[in-house]
Structures are given as structure tokens and as C-alpha cells.
Amino acid sequence: MSSIEVPVIAGDGIGPEITAAVLKVVDAAVERNGASLKWVPVTAGLSALDEGSELIPQSTLDEIARCRVALKGPCTTPVGEGFTSINVKLRKTFNLYAAVRPVRSMPGVETRYKDVDLIIIRENTEGLYSGVENEVTPGVVMSMKVASKEACQRIATWAFRFANRRERKKITVLHKANIMKLTDGLFLKCASDVHANDYPNLAFESTIIDAGCMKLVQDPSQFDVLLLENLYGDVISDLCAGLVGGLGVVPGANIGQDLSIFEAVHGSAPDIAGQNIANPLALLMSSVMMLNFLAETRQAPELRAGAELIRKAYDACLISGEKTRDLGGELGTSEFADAVIARL
Ligand code: NAI
Numbered sequence: 001m002s003s004i005e006v007p008v009i010a011g012d013g014i015g016p017e018i019t020a021a022v023l024k025v026v027d028a029a030v031e032r033n034g035a036s037l038k039w040v041p042v043t044a045g046l047s048a049l050d051e052g053s054e055l056i057p058q059s060t061l062d063e064i065a066r067c068r069v070a071l072k073g074p075c076t077t078p079v080g081e082g083f084t085s086i087n088v089k090l091r092k093t094f095n096l097y098a099a100v101r102p103v104r105s106m107p108g109v110e111t112r113y114k115d116v117d118l119i120i121i122r123e124n125t126e127g128l129y130s131g132v133e134n135e136v137t138p139g140v141v142m143s144m145k146v147a148s149k150e151a152c153q154r155i156a157t158w159a160f161r162f163a164n165r166r167e168r169k170k171i172t173v174l175h176k177a178n179i180m181k182l183t184d185g186l187f188l189k190c191a192s193d194v195h196a197n198d199y200p201n202l203a204f205e206s207t208i209i210d211a212g213c214m215k216l217v218q219d220p221s222q223f224d225v226l227l228l229e230n231l232y233g234d235v236i237s238d239l240c241a242g243l244v245g246g247l248g249v250v251p252g253a254n255i256g257q258d259l260s261i262f263e264a265v266h267g268s269a270p271d272i273a274g275q276n277i278a279n280p281l282a283l284l285m286s287s288v289m290m291l292n293f294l295a296e297t298r299q300a301p302e303l304r305a306g307a308e309l310i311r312k313a314y315d316a317c318l319i320s321g322e323k324t325r326d327l328g329g330e331l332g333t334s335e336f337a338d339a340v341i342a343r344l
Helices: 015-031 046-050 058-067 086-093 149-165 183-198 209-218 230-241 281-297 302-319 333-342
Strands: 003-009 036-042 069-072 098-104 117-123 133-137 140-143 170-175 203-208 225-228 253-255 260-263
Touching: 003 015, 003 058, 015 036, 015 281, 015 302, 015 333, 036 058, 058 069, 069 281, 086 260, 098 149, 098 230, 117 149, 117 230, 149 170, 149 183, 149 225, 170 183, 170 209, 170 230, 183 203, 203 209, 209 230, 225 230, 253 281, 260 281, 281 302, 281 333, 302 333
Parallel strands: 003 036, 003 069, 069 260, 117 225, 170 203, 170 225
Antiparallel strands: 098 117, 098 253, 133 140, 253 260
16 A cells, blocks of 8 residues: 655645645545555745745755655745745746646536636746846846747647547637747647647637637636646636636646646635635645546555545535635635545
């Protein structure tokens, strides 16, 4: 039976409370199948600074590299000043080029839309996240948007292979290649080529992103898999979260060649930190993705059973109204975790 080591970054803001809740649920679920995970606490972000370490201590990078997986809470990035994003640094350091974010209607969560079932695939290493910004002359600053053929082909190939394996029907690229003819043009061309050469069995379309946003909020059912460059993927992820009940219900995985980091789409939510009211579900759903990933890549099929137990348990909670406040319920973070455990 498996006892796979998983480094855990609790993160900042609501990170520690939701992470504690999630670890408790996952432990209870995998134990039911006689399996276990060995959590390896590592630090990054403001909490690392508080402990007198660097923002991302080398020991954290070493542990993640050794275990080839991590579960990560959200990390704060200061706005308009201060240090650069730890999240971006981790994705770049480990070349986690594909962010996968399933966005689905949840049972028991009332929204304007029924049966939303989207998968967002975001290129995670380039675009305006190159972090190359400079002051050209006083009063004039610029930010460099980078696209390489290698990265555009890599994400397109990954997205089509993923969609094909999951028996999805269609990939839509949202872009602005009418204005950014070189960068977005390259992204679009690579996706179009991969489709034509390797996956003509899948439907493929492209939409200029401004009209795409309008179409998404009018009728999300016209989309299936969305393939986007880095910044658009970031923005559209939150827009799509709004279609299904908010940031509390959208998980994510950052996938690389042989290493993956699982984290929710949301941030550290400083406005509600420390109050035991944050929804741990998005991170819990990310841990379900992680268990399935480990089951597949580490020959640990018993973890898949644990993932399924968790999924059924949180669905049952939502259906019976056991929810956190963001979803219209009354449970606190830890109470929701206890409710899920009671239904395992
Ligand atoms: P945010 O996602 O933290 O919060 C946006 C809104 O959603 C807030 O009103 C918040 O209370 C609510 N919210 C978020 N997660 C929630 C949850 N689990 N349960 C209930 N409500 C939830 O975005 P914001 O405020 O723009 O960013 C805060 C910080 O997080 C920033 O420093 C940002 O850089 C960082 N961030 C980190 C990410 C990561 O670690 N991957 C991703 C996004 C933002």
C-alpha cells in the first residue's frame, strides 16, 4: 500500500485554515482504503518570510523536486510593488507548463446556469507573465509579452491529447490575434496546426476573447475545452468560476513533464482570512485531482478510491445544504471539513 510523500505549502491568508481542513479530509478518506499519504510541510511566501527564511527557501524547492508533487495553498503577491509572485516562480522553476482547471456546476449550488462543464487549459509559463517590465523613459513603462513556438506547440499538443483522452468534443482558443498578431497569432497558429495535423477528429474553433467573454456569460454550454495563453487563462478562470458558484468551487493542477503542483484557482483572500469562514472545497477538489494523478502515475490505484469517496461525500454535503457561507450555507471552514468526513 502506498505512503507517498507530498510536500504541502499551507500558503498565506486563508491558506493555513483551508489546508488544515483539507489534509484532515484526505487523511480520513485514504485511511478507509488502508492507504496513507505522508505530508511534508514546507514553507513559501509571507509565512516563510515571517520565519526568517527566503520567500521560497531552497529546502522547499528541493522537497518538491524530490517528491515530484505538491499540494499548495494560495500565496499572497503584493499589488503594484514588492516581491514577484511565488506562484509564478514555482510554475517557472518546475516548468509546470499546463494549468488545468475544471469548471463544473455543483449539485446543491444554485447559479444562473445549469450543467456547466468546462475545462480551462492555460499556458502557464509565458505571455505577459514573463515578468520583463522596464521603464523606457520617465513616465513610460512597458511589459513584454513573450510567446515561443516551442511553448505554444507544447501546450496545444498537451491540450488536444488531454481532450482526446477525456473524450471531450471541442477545443476553443480565445485570443486577441487581431491586435497581437505575432504573439497571439503564434499561439493560435500552433493550436490550429496541432488540430489539423494530429487531432482532426476533435472540433476546433477560435474566438476573439472579448466576444468570447460575452458568449461565455450568455451561454457557457456552447464551450467545452478552452485553451488560452497565460493572462487570458488567469482572467477567464475567475470569470468561469462565477458561472458555477464562485472561487470556492474551482480546483486546479499545474502540470509539468514529471512534476505537478495542485492548487485552487483562488487567492489568499485576505478579506476573510483567520475567521474560519473560507470555503476549503476548491482546495479539496484540487486534492482529489492530485489523488487521481498519483493513482495513475505512481501505481497507487487505492488512492483513486479515496478520491471517489471524497467527491461523493462533498457532493452529498452540498445537496443537503451543508455548505460554507460563500455558497449560501452556514458552516465554517473546519465544520465543513467535519461534515465531509462524516459522509465519507
Ligand atoms: P482572491 O481569490 O484571494 O479573492 C477574491 C474574492 O473571492 C475575495 O472576496 C475572497 O474573499 C473570495 N474568495 C476567494 N477564495 C475563497 C474561498 N476559498 N472561500 C470563500 N471566498 C473566497 O483574489 P484577490 O483578492 O484578488 O487576491 C488576494 C491575494 O491572492 C493576492 O495577493 C493575489 O496575488 C493572491 N493570489 C494567489 C493565487 C495563488 O496562490 N495561486 C491566485 C490568485 C491570487
